[in-house]
Amino acid sequence: MTLDEGMVQALRRDYKTAPISEQDRVMLDYVIKLTQDATKCSPKDHEELRAVGFDDKGILQITMIASWFNYINRMADALGVGRDELAK
Secondary structure (H helix, E strand, O other): OOOOOHHHHHHHHHHOOOOOHHHHHHHHHHHHHHHHHHHHHHHHHHHHHHHOOOOOHHHHHHHHHHHHHHHHHHHHHOOOOOOOOHHH
């Protein structure tokens, strides 16, 4: 979390060019791959995470948190949570 609006905007534009650590970039690469098609995640991705300092517990936590957010967002989307047209 940050209060730095410049950082927020840089991340929104493209996290790959934002001023973040290599560890954060590798983590975000993994999370995006997991979100787009989890079947494409492989031991190579886990090795890349380990190479920047994540241990197995950290990799598990990243995977669980990203997966949970993907799940809950899909549930909310499917049920129309937050969509104005359902409130009518």
